[in-house]
Amino acid sequence: MDSFQRALIFKTVVENKTMAAAARIMSVSPSVISKRITELETAMGVQLLRRTTRRITLTEAGSNFYHRMVSLHGQWQTLLDETQDLGKSPRGRLTLAAPSPLLNRVLLPKLGAFLNQNPDIDVEFKSAAYETLPLAGVDLSLARQIDDLDSMAYVGQRLCRYYNQLFASPDYLAASKPLSESNDLRSHACLLYGENTKATTWHFRCDDTQDASVDVSGRISSNNTEALIAAACQGQGIAYIPELIIQDEVKRGGLVPVLPHLRSKTFEMWFYYQKLDFVPLKLRVLLDFLKQQWKDPA
Numbered sequence: 001m002d003s004f005q006r007a008l009i010f011k012t013v014v015e016n017k018t019m020a021a022a023a024r025i026m027s028v029s030p031s032v033i034s035k036r037i038t039e040l041e042t043a044m045g046v047q048l049l050r051r052t053t054r055r056i057t058l059t060e061a062g063s064n065f066y067h068r069m070v071s072l073h074g075q076w077q078t079l080l081d082e083t084q085d086l087g088k089s090p091r092g093r094l095t096l097a098a099p100s101p102l103l104n105r106v107l108l109p110k111l112g113a114f115l116n117q118n119p120d121i122d123v124e125f126k127s128a129a130y131e132t133l134p135l136a137g138v139d140l141s142l143a144r145q146i147d148d149l150d151s152m153a154y155v156g157q158r159l160c161r162y163y164n165q166l167f168a169s170p171d172y173l174a175a176s177k178p179l180s181e182s183n184d185l186r187s188h189a190c191l192l193y194g195e196n197t198k199a200t201t202w203h204f205r206c207d208d209t210q211d212a213s214v215d216v217s218g219r220i221s222s223n224n225t226e227a228l229i230a231a232a233c234q235g236q237g238i239a240y241i242p243e244l245i246i247q248d249e250v251k252r253g254g255l256v257p258v259l260p261h262l263r264s265k266t267f268e269m270w271f272y273y274q275k276l277d278f279v280p281l282k283l284r285v286l287l288d289f290l291k292q293q294w295k296d297p298a
Contacts, residue, residue, distance in 0.1 A: 006040040009033060010048060010062075011069050015137055018056065070136050071153065074274050090282045091120035097128040097135040098142040101225040102269070105245040107142060114289045121282050134272035139283050145268040156272045160294040162244040163205075164264035167255040172235040179259055182206075182214045189237035191228045192221035202240050204262040212262070229255075240264075 013022040023030040041048050048062035098107055103125055134141035134154050149156055192200050199217040206212050220231050232239040233254045249255040
Protein backbone atom coordinates (compact mmCIF):
# COMPACT_ATOMS: atom_id res chain seq x y z
CA MET A 1 0.00 0.00 0.00
CA ASP A 2 1.41 3.40 -1.01
CA SER A 3 1.31 6.63 0.95
CA PHE A 4 -1.57 8.07 -1.11
CA GLN A 5 -3.81 5.14 -0.16
CA ARG A 6 -2.84 5.54 3.49
CA ALA A 7 -3.61 9.25 3.22
CA LEU A 8 -7.08 8.42 1.91
CA ILE A 9 -7.61 6.23 4.96
CA PHE A 10 -6.48 9.12 7.16
CA LYS A 11 -8.99 11.41 5.39
CA THR A 12 -11.78 8.88 6.00
CA VAL A 13 -10.90 8.67 9.70
CA VAL A 14 -10.98 12.45 10.11
CA GLU A 15 -14.32 12.82 8.32
CA ASN A 16 -15.96 10.02 10.30
CA LYS A 17 -14.54 11.04 13.72
CA THR A 18 -13.31 7.57 14.78
CA MET A 19 -11.21 4.73 13.45
CA ALA A 20 -14.05 2.32 14.16
CA ALA A 21 -16.40 4.30 11.92
CA ALA A 22 -13.80 4.47 9.17
CA ALA A 23 -13.22 0.73 9.51
CA ARG A 24 -16.94 0.03 9.02
CA ILE A 25 -17.03 2.16 5.90
CA MET A 26 -13.96 0.49 4.44
CA SER A 27 -15.01 -3.03 5.56
CA VAL A 28 -11.81 -3.72 7.51
CA SER A 29 -11.00 -4.04 11.19
CA PRO A 30 -10.14 -0.99 13.33
CA SER A 31 -6.70 -2.48 13.93
CA VAL A 32 -5.98 -2.32 10.21
CA ILE A 33 -6.98 1.35 10.14
CA SER A 34 -4.78 2.09 13.16
CA LYS A 35 -1.85 0.29 11.56
CA ARG A 36 -2.17 2.23 8.29
CA ILE A 37 -2.31 5.57 10.13
CA THR A 38 0.78 4.64 12.14
CA GLU A 39 2.58 3.66 8.92
CA LEU A 40 1.67 7.02 7.39
CA GLU A 41 2.89 8.95 10.44
CA THR A 42 6.12 6.92 10.50
CA ALA A 43 6.76 7.53 6.82
CA MET A 44 6.17 11.26 7.25
CA GLY A 45 8.00 11.55 10.55
CA VAL A 46 5.22 13.57 12.18
CA GLN A 47 2.18 12.85 14.36
CA LEU A 48 -1.10 13.53 12.58
CA LEU A 49 -3.65 12.37 15.17
CA ARG A 50 -3.90 12.53 18.94
CA ARG A 51 -5.58 9.37 20.18
CA THR A 52 -7.51 8.86 23.40
CA THR A 53 -9.88 6.09 24.45
CA ARG A 54 -12.89 8.18 23.44
CA ARG A 55 -11.87 10.41 20.56
CA ILE A 56 -9.24 11.48 18.11
CA THR A 57 -8.16 15.03 17.36
CA LEU A 58 -5.91 16.52 14.72
CA THR A 59 -2.48 17.88 15.48
CA GLU A 60 -1.48 21.09 13.73
CA ALA A 61 0.40 19.03 11.15
CA GLY A 62 -2.58 16.70 10.84
CA SER A 63 -4.99 19.58 10.24
CA ASN A 64 -2.79 21.05 7.52
CA PHE A 65 -2.30 17.63 5.92
CA TYR A 66 -6.03 16.87 6.00
CA HIS A 67 -7.02 20.10 4.22
CA ARG A 68 -4.34 19.60 1.59
CA MET A 69 -5.47 15.99 1.19
CA VAL A 70 -9.07 17.10 0.62
CA SER A 71 -7.81 19.35 -2.16
CA LEU A 72 -5.65 16.63 -3.70
CA HIS A 73 -8.43 14.08 -3.51
CA GLY A 74 -10.74 16.55 -5.20
CA GLN A 75 -8.21 17.05 -7.99
CA TRP A 76 -7.88 13.29 -8.42
CA GLN A 77 -11.65 12.88 -8.58
CA THR A 78 -11.78 15.75 -11.03
CA LEU A 79 -9.31 13.97 -13.30
CA LEU A 80 -11.48 10.85 -13.22
CA ASP A 81 -14.65 12.85 -13.82
CA GLU A 82 -13.11 14.87 -16.63
CA THR A 83 -12.04 11.69 -18.41
CA GLN A 84 -15.38 9.96 -17.86
CA ASP A 85 -17.40 13.03 -18.88
CA LEU A 86 -15.99 13.23 -22.37
CA GLY A 87 -18.80 12.38 -24.74
CA LYS A 88 -21.10 11.15 -21.96
CA SER A 89 -24.26 12.25 -20.23
CA PRO A 90 -24.01 13.46 -16.60
CA ARG A 91 -23.78 10.61 -14.13
CA GLY A 92 -22.42 9.80 -10.70
CA ARG A 93 -23.10 10.81 -7.10
CA LEU A 94 -23.44 14.35 -5.81
CA THR A 95 -23.25 15.29 -2.14
CA LEU A 96 -25.01 18.47 -1.01
CA ALA A 97 -24.75 20.13 2.40
CA ALA A 98 -26.99 22.82 3.89
CA PRO A 99 -28.58 23.84 7.22
CA SER A 100 -31.65 21.71 7.92
CA PRO A 101 -34.36 24.32 7.17
CA LEU A 102 -32.75 25.20 3.84
CA LEU A 103 -32.11 21.56 3.02
CA ASN A 104 -35.59 20.28 3.86
CA ARG A 105 -37.77 23.19 2.83
CA VAL A 106 -35.95 24.85 -0.07
CA LEU A 107 -33.49 22.48 -1.69
CA LEU A 108 -35.28 19.12 -1.51
CA PRO A 109 -38.56 20.32 -3.07
CA LYS A 110 -36.71 21.77 -6.07
CA LEU A 111 -34.45 18.80 -6.76
CA GLY A 112 -37.21 16.36 -7.69
CA ALA A 113 -37.28 17.87 -11.17
CA PHE A 114 -33.48 17.72 -11.38
CA LEU A 115 -33.44 14.01 -10.58
CA ASN A 116 -36.14 13.36 -13.15
CA GLN A 117 -34.06 15.18 -15.76
CA ASN A 118 -30.86 13.34 -14.81
CA PRO A 119 -31.67 9.68 -14.07
CA ASP A 120 -27.99 8.68 -13.87
CA ILE A 121 -27.20 11.10 -11.02
CA ASP A 122 -27.65 10.10 -7.37
CA VAL A 123 -27.80 12.73 -4.62
CA GLU A 124 -26.79 12.51 -0.96
CA PHE A 125 -28.01 15.27 1.36
CA LYS A 126 -26.08 16.24 4.48
CA SER A 127 -27.50 18.46 7.19
CA ALA A 128 -24.81 20.81 8.50
CA ALA A 129 -24.62 23.71 10.94
CA TYR A 130 -24.13 27.07 9.26
CA GLU A 131 -20.79 27.67 10.98
CA THR A 132 -19.32 24.46 9.48
CA LEU A 133 -20.08 25.48 5.87
CA PRO A 134 -18.80 25.16 3.24
CA LEU A 135 -18.40 21.53 4.25
CA ALA A 136 -15.20 19.77 3.25
CA GLY A 137 -15.61 16.70 1.11
CA VAL A 138 -19.01 17.57 -0.43
CA ASP A 139 -19.73 18.70 -3.96
CA LEU A 140 -21.92 21.67 -3.08
CA SER A 141 -22.80 23.63 0.06
CA LEU A 142 -25.74 26.02 0.33
CA ALA A 143 -26.04 28.67 3.02
CA ARG A 144 -26.52 32.35 3.56
CA GLN A 145 -23.55 34.42 2.48
CA ILE A 146 -20.32 33.53 4.30
CA ASP A 147 -18.27 36.64 5.04
CA ASP A 148 -14.92 34.97 5.75
CA LEU A 149 -14.94 32.48 2.86
CA ASP A 150 -11.57 31.10 1.80
CA SER A 151 -11.71 32.32 -1.80
CA MET A 152 -8.50 30.45 -2.61
CA ALA A 153 -10.20 27.14 -1.93
CA TYR A 154 -13.88 27.74 -2.77
CA VAL A 155 -16.03 29.35 -5.43
CA GLY A 156 -19.20 31.08 -4.24
CA GLN A 157 -22.15 32.53 -6.13
CA ARG A 158 -25.40 34.14 -5.02
CA LEU A 159 -28.64 32.31 -5.77
CA CYS A 160 -31.23 34.67 -4.29
CA ARG A 161 -31.99 37.34 -1.72
CA TYR A 162 -34.46 36.93 1.12
CA TYR A 163 -35.52 38.54 4.40
CA ASN A 164 -37.41 37.71 7.58
CA GLN A 165 -41.05 38.71 8.01
CA LEU A 166 -43.72 38.25 10.65
CA PHE A 167 -46.17 35.35 10.30
CA ALA A 168 -48.92 33.87 12.46
CA SER A 169 -51.88 31.54 12.07
CA PRO A 170 -55.33 33.00 11.33
CA ASP A 171 -56.60 31.42 14.58
CA TYR A 172 -53.96 33.22 16.63
CA LEU A 173 -54.75 36.56 15.03
CA ALA A 174 -58.52 36.11 15.49
CA ALA A 175 -58.08 35.46 19.21
CA SER A 176 -55.50 38.18 19.90
CA LYS A 177 -55.31 41.93 20.17
CA PRO A 178 -55.16 43.73 16.82
CA LEU A 179 -51.80 44.79 15.42
CA SER A 180 -51.28 48.07 13.62
CA GLU A 181 -47.64 48.96 14.35
CA SER A 182 -44.41 47.36 15.48
CA ASN A 183 -44.80 48.39 19.14
CA ASP A 184 -47.99 46.30 19.35
CA LEU A 185 -45.77 43.21 19.24
CA ARG A 186 -44.81 43.85 22.87
CA SER A 187 -48.24 42.65 24.00
CA HIS A 188 -48.22 39.51 21.82
CA ALA A 189 -46.82 36.02 22.23
CA CYS A 190 -43.69 35.95 20.08
CA LEU A 191 -41.88 32.75 19.10
CA LEU A 192 -38.21 33.27 19.88
CA TYR A 193 -35.22 31.67 18.19
CA GLY A 194 -32.44 30.64 20.58
CA GLU A 195 -31.65 28.72 23.76
CA ASN A 196 -32.71 29.81 27.26
CA THR A 197 -34.44 32.79 25.68
CA LYS A 198 -37.43 34.59 27.21
CA ALA A 199 -37.00 37.91 25.44
CA THR A 200 -35.13 39.30 22.46
CA THR A 201 -35.07 42.26 20.11
CA TRP A 202 -36.46 42.08 16.60
CA HIS A 203 -34.93 44.52 14.15
CA PHE A 204 -36.91 45.75 11.14
CA ARG A 205 -36.09 47.73 8.04
CA CYS A 206 -39.24 49.75 7.45
CA ASP A 207 -37.97 51.64 4.39
CA ASP A 208 -34.74 53.00 2.94
CA THR A 209 -34.42 55.70 5.58
CA GLN A 210 -35.90 54.27 8.77
CA ASP A 211 -35.22 51.20 10.92
CA ALA A 212 -37.16 49.96 13.92
CA SER A 213 -36.29 47.72 16.86
CA VAL A 214 -38.84 46.15 19.18
CA ASP A 215 -38.22 44.23 22.39
CA VAL A 216 -40.44 41.14 22.31
CA SER A 217 -41.05 38.22 24.63
CA GLY A 218 -42.80 34.88 24.62
CA ARG A 219 -43.23 31.60 26.43
CA ILE A 220 -41.91 29.48 23.56
CA SER A 221 -38.33 29.54 22.31
CA SER A 222 -36.24 27.06 20.38
CA ASN A 223 -33.01 26.78 18.43
CA ASN A 224 -34.93 24.50 16.03
CA THR A 225 -36.65 26.38 13.22
CA GLU A 226 -39.07 23.51 12.56
CA ALA A 227 -40.33 23.74 16.14
CA LEU A 228 -41.06 27.46 15.76
CA ILE A 229 -42.90 26.89 12.48
CA ALA A 230 -45.00 24.15 14.08
CA ALA A 231 -45.79 26.39 17.07
CA ALA A 232 -46.84 29.21 14.75
CA CYS A 233 -49.11 26.89 12.75
CA GLN A 234 -50.72 25.71 16.01
CA GLY A 235 -51.61 29.27 16.97
CA GLN A 236 -49.00 29.65 19.69
CA GLY A 237 -47.67 33.02 18.58
CA ILE A 238 -45.94 35.14 15.97
CA ALA A 239 -42.80 33.93 14.17
CA TYR A 240 -40.13 36.13 12.58
CA ILE A 241 -38.95 33.97 9.73
CA PRO A 242 -38.15 33.97 5.98
CA GLU A 243 -41.12 33.27 3.72
CA LEU A 244 -38.59 31.35 1.63
CA ILE A 245 -38.87 28.38 4.02
CA ILE A 246 -42.60 28.47 4.79
CA GLN A 247 -44.02 28.75 1.29
CA ASP A 248 -46.15 25.62 1.73
CA GLU A 249 -47.72 26.89 4.95
CA VAL A 250 -48.44 30.26 3.36
CA LYS A 251 -49.99 28.69 0.25
CA ARG A 252 -52.24 26.50 2.40
CA GLY A 253 -53.28 29.46 4.52
CA GLY A 254 -51.84 27.96 7.70
CA LEU A 255 -49.69 31.05 8.17
CA VAL A 256 -50.42 34.60 7.03
CA PRO A 257 -48.26 37.75 7.04
CA VAL A 258 -48.46 40.10 10.02
CA LEU A 259 -47.56 43.78 9.56
CA PRO A 260 -46.15 43.00 6.09
CA HIS A 261 -44.38 46.37 5.82
CA LEU A 262 -41.97 45.17 8.52
CA ARG A 263 -39.06 43.07 7.33
CA SER A 264 -35.45 42.36 8.28
CA LYS A 265 -32.40 43.50 6.42
CA THR A 266 -31.80 41.57 3.22
CA PHE A 267 -29.89 38.29 3.39
CA GLU A 268 -28.41 36.32 0.51
CA MET A 269 -28.40 32.59 -0.16
CA TRP A 270 -25.25 31.35 -1.89
CA PHE A 271 -23.86 28.08 -3.16
CA TYR A 272 -20.24 27.08 -2.65
CA TYR A 273 -18.06 24.43 -4.23
CA GLN A 274 -14.39 23.56 -4.15
CA LYS A 275 -12.25 25.50 -6.60
CA LEU A 276 -11.23 22.99 -9.26
CA ASP A 277 -9.36 23.11 -12.55
CA PHE A 278 -12.27 21.23 -14.10
CA VAL A 279 -15.82 21.24 -12.74
CA PRO A 280 -17.36 17.78 -13.29
CA LEU A 281 -20.29 17.58 -15.68
CA LYS A 282 -22.63 16.27 -12.96
CA LEU A 283 -21.90 19.38 -10.86
CA ARG A 284 -22.15 21.73 -13.82
CA VAL A 285 -25.65 20.55 -14.68
CA LEU A 286 -26.70 20.94 -11.04
CA LEU A 287 -25.35 24.49 -10.89
CA ASP A 288 -27.17 25.37 -14.11
CA PHE A 289 -30.38 23.87 -12.73
CA LEU A 290 -30.18 25.85 -9.47
CA LYS A 291 -29.48 29.09 -11.31
CA GLN A 292 -32.53 28.43 -13.47
CA GLN A 293 -34.67 28.03 -10.34
CA TRP A 294 -33.69 31.49 -9.17
CA LYS A 295 -33.46 33.48 -12.37
CA ASP A 296 -34.28 36.68 -10.54
CA PRO A 297 -31.76 37.02 -7.67
CA ALA A 298 -33.86 39.76 -6.10
